[in-house]
Amino acid sequence: MGKHAIAVNSNKSFGREFLSYLIVIIFAVVISVVFRIFFFEPFVVPTPSMEPTLMVNDKVIVNKFSYKYFGIKRGDIITFHSPVTQGKDLVKRAIAFEGETIKLGTDGIIYINGKPIDKDYYTNESPPKYTGQVFKVGKNEIFVMGDNRNDSYDSRYFGPIEKTEVFGKVVMIYWPPSRIKLIKN
Numbered sequence: 001m002g003k004h005a006i007a008v009n010s011n012k013s014f015g016r017e018f019l020s021y022l023i024v025i026i027f028a029v030v031i032s033v034v035f036r037i038f039f040f041e042p043f044v045v046p047t048p049s050m051e052p053t054l055m056v057n058d059k060v061i062v063n064k065f066s067y068k069y070f071g072i073k074r075g076d077i078i079t080f081h082s083p084v085t086q087g088k089d090l091v092k093r094a095i096a097f098e099g100e101t102i103k104l105g106t107d108g109i110i111y112i113n114g115k116p117i118d119k120d121y122y123t124n125e126s127p128p129k130y131t132g133q134v135f136k137v138g139k140n141e142i143f144v145m146g147d148n149r150n151d152s153y154d155s156r157y158f159g160p161i162e163k164t165e166v167f168g169k170v171v172m173i174y175w176p177p178s179r180i181k182l183i184k185n
Contacts (some may be wrong), residue, residue, distance in 0.1 A: 009013075016020070021069065039063070041061070041168060042059060042060070043059070043061075043062045043168075044171070046090070046091070049153065050091055050147050051148045051151075052123060053123075053147045054173065055179070059076055060173050060174065062169065063171045064167060067083050067166065067168065072163075072166065074094055075119060075121065075185035077093050078091070078094055078144065078166050078170070079169070081089060082165045093146065094142050095112075096142070096160075097137055097142055097144050098138065098139055100136075100143075104131065104134075105130055105132065106130055106131065108129075109127075126147075129149075129150055130149075135155070140163045142163060143160045
């Protein structure tokens with residue numbers, strides 16, 4: 001009978017240990033899902049519109065938390081749901097905000113409310129090809145553009161985006177290893 005008692009205790013011990021590991025695993029999964037839903041999410045850059053800042057297939061971390069509490073600033077690289085293609089997400093730079101008038105000068109300069117933009121982020125040697133378009137950014141809207149201006153499908157074509165479509169701000173490139181860096185404006 002003594003041997004039987006030891007076997008029962010051993011099975012109870014194994015069952016408790018298994019249950020404790022299972023609880024830890026479930027807890028870790030729940031924490032990681034909550035973390036991804038509310039705080040940070042990986043994102044793959046889908047187009048060349050942000051080159052050379054972000055390259056096609058760069059894997060980035062999107063902060064889904066800070067922009068909700070600290071807002072989006074001019075020059076932030078944001079991710080949003082495409083206003084044109086259902087189920088597609090895009091990444092662009094925030095250029096102008098509610099109430100602002102943006103003019104894309106034929107001289108290659110962006111004017112906001114009649115003044116040249118402080119920092120353009122455009123890095124190509126030749127000036128971007130603008131046609132003098134003027135946009136008025138409406139209530140709760142953001143005008144976005146890619147850094148690769150001559151190869152970017154952005155607000156010049158689909159208009160300003162709704163703030164509600166923004167789901168995060170790009171904060172870091174984490175892949176490929178040669179491009180790992182924090183993204184600063």
